[in-house]
Amino acid sequence: MKSTLKTIGAAMLGGAIVLGSYITFVEQDEPQLPLVVESDNALPITTVNYTGSSIPMNNDFAQAAERTVHAVVHVKNLTMSKSKITLRDFYQGRSAQPQYAIGTGSGVIITPDGYIVTNNHVIDNSNELQVTLNNNRTYNATVVGTEPSSDIALIKIETDEDLPYVTFGDSDQAKIGEWVLAVGNPFNLTSTVTAGIVSAKGRDLNTRDNTQQSFIQTDAAVNPGNSGGALVNTRGELIGINTAIQSPTGSYAGYSFAVPSNNARKIIEDLMEYGFVQKGMLGISGSNLNTARARELGVDRSEGIYVGSVVEDSGAQEAGLREGDIIINIDGVRTRTFADLTGYIGSKNPGDVVRVKAVRGDRMRDFDIVITENTTMTIPSLEMDLRDLNSDEKRLFKVDNGVRIVDARGDLKPYSSQLSQFVITKINNVAVNSVSEVRQILNGVERNDMLYIEMKSPNGEIERLRLPAN
CATH class of the missing domain: 2.30.42.10 (PDZ domain)
Known part of the structure; x- marks a missing residue:
């Protein structure tokens, strides 16, 4: 086990950063998924009245597009990683060289002071983020918070002027067959609007990391680069964040999926208020x-x-x-x-x-x-899902404090079964009693600082991991 855990640490330290500008779901048999609604009206929201038809006269989407297109932005993610070195490089004294990659996606301005919602995979592992508005002005952006399991991220730009923004609609009231628009930047073609209908609701998908979520399915054309863009109804109200396509080619094939706006709004408000998502x-x-x-x-x-x-x-x-x-x-x-x-x-x-x-x-x-x-929480900086210990687990592990490792993600995913046999008792030599305490410790750690994690198994075996903070 010790050699295995040493390998985990080495893999984390030496692993290359992988940049994804979009997600493609490959169709599988019988896809199945799981879970997680609404707080104070901290964000602009419109309560939708569906007593009348939502289809505009003559199917004219121009008004809805005009209300939306100026509030959808182009997001550029600059990522740096180290190139792999060969044995010959090692013997000749050559070190790994930095490699730069650029990914692009979309985002939606949701407040006039510059808060922008996008997909987590659009901004993941970023060294530098740039946001370009529809008027071609470019700003540097900072990450406010992320929720990887829902693929939602909140970023912020600073500007002295009020920005155009999209108000939230009620995604629970969206109807199958209702007309919708997808607004984004596919293939770096900025300010692109496509139209379709709501094809299905509550669609569950098997994502690559086995998270579970309920999506809005639409046949509006969504392609790489649309990720993080807006799905709006014919009143220009945000009812979803475009996230994924289901395609054998990686491009649009008639099926695209959006995180419902009610779920995205709840995540955003939690990130604004707490810095993490309450589940x-x-x-x-x-x-x-x-x-x-x-x-x-x-x-x-x-x-x-x-x-x-x-x-x-x-x-x-x-x-x-x-x-x-x-x-x-x-x-x-x-x-x-x-x-x-x-x-x-x-x-x-x-x-x-x-x-x-x-x-x-x-x-x-x-x-x-x-x-x-739900005391099981995703800790992105550890790439782990952690849960508070119950009294039976404290007796099993013979500890008075700690948190249980439920699952591992990213580079740690191959070691999930081994790690789930342990509880984390200390981080950076500070005892942890709950998942919330883990978050407090990590909030005081700078990006790329080292984390020293002490773990214990039921047989009393103590192991230590040394990992970089993401």
Whole structure:
């Protein structure tokens, strides 16, 4: 194990930075995914009234495009990495040379003072960020915060003048078949607008790092460079952040996906207020219903979420939800699949209350459930998912403090199974008691400083990792 962990440290120190300017999802059989709604109106938002048609007269999208195009920016990411050296280079005394790469994408101005939402993969590993507005003015940008699991990032530019911005619409109210526009910078062609319809909602995809999320699917043409751009309705309101395409070629093939604006807005507000994203949970595990699953479970419904278990001390347990209940609706939003459920809960904060409608036996029941904190959090600077220890785990590892390693990402991904056998007890010789304390320690660490991580296994084995802070 020690040699393995030494290898992990070496891999992290010597690993090259990989720049991605867009994501392509390759179609797989039966794609499946998971979870995480709305705080104070810190950001401009428009409540959408859908009592009338959203289709403009003569399908004229000019007004919506005019409201949006000046608030969508071109993002350029300059990344530096060290070239690999050969054995001959080593013997001849040649050192690794810096290599520069440039990636591009899009972003959406959401406040007049220069806050911009984009995709995390557009700005990942950046050494320098530049933002070019529609009037060709260029500014340096700084990263405010990121949420890799949702592929959302918040950046900021400084300017003395108020900027054009896009207001948030309510993505929960977007309808399948509704006209939408995708605005971005595909192939470095700035200020490009394409039109399509909402093809599906609550679409779940198997992403490369196995995160789970609920996407809006559209047939508006989205290509490399559109990542981080705006998906707007015909009133010019932001209902999604364009994120991915599903294509065998890497270019548009009729399927593109956007993070719903309600989820993006919640993430952005958390990053502004806390510097990280608060994640809530309903407190259940379960499965989608279909005819075969319903027959297997002995229920007479083929649509909804079958509750397989309820998390101890969660809001679901406190409200009285039980194994065998079938969730069909949350706050009036139909929940046919787990992606519908997780997408809606993902826009909520711990402490929010949701009204859940569920079927128990032959009766319909309503439950007011408090969203509780999900203590499993992604720590981008460690490339790990960490969780607070419960009392049983403290006894198992014979510790009074620490956080459990749930999963590893990036360069650490190949070592995830080994790392999950440990708890982190100290970082830079400071004892950690919770994930929030880990964040506090990391907030005081400069980029590229070294992190000294002390870990313990159930058999008492102590291991140490030396990793660069990202």
